[in-house]
Amino acid sequence: MNIGLLKGIVAFVVLLLxxxxxxxxxxxxxxxxxxxxxxxxxxxxxxxxxxIILVSCFTMGLCIDIFSNTPGxxxxxxxxxxxxxxxxxxxxxxxxxxxDLSPSMSSLGIGKFILFALIITLIYCITFYALEAFEFTxxxxxxxxxxGSFAITSILLITIEYFRYRI
Numbered sequence: 001m002n003i004g005l006l007k008g009i010v011a012f013v014v015l016l017l018x019x020x021x022x023x024x025x026x027x028x029x030x031x032x033x034x035x036x037x038x039x040x041x042x043x044x045x046x047x048x049x050x051x052i053i054l055v056s057c058f059t060m061g062l063c064i065d066i067f068s069n070t071p072g073x074x075x076x077x078x079x080x081x082x083x084x085x086x087x088x089x090x091x092x093x094x095x096x097x098x099x100d101l102s103p104s105m106s107s108l109g110i111g112k113f114i115l116f117a118l119i120i121t122l123i124y125c126i127t128f129y130a131l132e133a134f135e136f137t138x139x140x141x142x143x144x145x146x147x148g149s150f151a152i153t154s155i156l157l158i159t160i161e162y163f164r165y166r167i
Contacts, residue, residue, distance in 0.1 A: 012040055012060060020067035031141065032148025037064055037074075038124045039157050041081045042117060045102040046093060050086060057082030070132065077127040081120055092116050105165035117157050125150040 015037045023034045040060060044053050061075030068074065089103055092112045105113045129145045 008040070012037075012063075015040060016060075016063055016067065019064060024068050028148060028152060029144070031144040032152050033145075034152045034156055035124065035128065035149055036153065036156055036160075038078070038081060038121060038153065039160060041078055041085060041124075042120050042157075043102060043104075044082075044085055044089075045100050046086075046089060046097065047099045048086070050083075053082045053085065054079060073128055073131045076131055077124050080127050081124050084123060085120065088116060088119055105161050110165075113161065114158055117161070118154055121154050121157060122150055125153065 019035075019037050023036055027033055037060060041057050044056075057078040058075055061078035064074040064078070065071055092103070092108055092115070093101060097107075101107050103113065103116060107113075108116060125146045129142055129149070133142050133145075
């Protein structure tokens with residue numbers, strides 16, 4: 001078994017447990033919930049097979065749905081992020097970068113990585129809450145949920161990556 005695959009599985013299990021046991025019970029201002037597991041969908045390296053990205057994101061989302069009682073919402077949202085991640089990553093990578101480059105603050109630079117993380121997180125939060133609400137009769141509450149979750153998730157993701165960058 002590849003050591004990178006094993007690290008990814010362990011990271012997913014840890015984030016799944018943190019999300020299911022702690023973060024799902026955090027509701028700031030009755031609308032903002034940290035959705036930390038989107039971090040793993042951002043970290044697929046350049047030129048990774050797209051079908052593996054899609055299957056991995058769908059599987060991660062399905063596991064999150066099982067433990068969070070959100071039937072299909074996380075699976076659909078993470079699958080969309082997995083579909084868009086390679087294309088968004090191309091926008092931030094230099095042309096002469098290696099084929100196995102993984103997105104991080106050290107490989108992209110701090111500013112580019114933060115922008116990349118913000119775009120991925122915003123796409124995920126919009127999709128997640130649009131699928132969860134499935135209607136827009138109370139669109140102000142929907143905007144509060146998207147904005148609050150986007151802000152708290154972005155802060156957590158950038159903090160985690162900053163500590164990885166410093167170590």
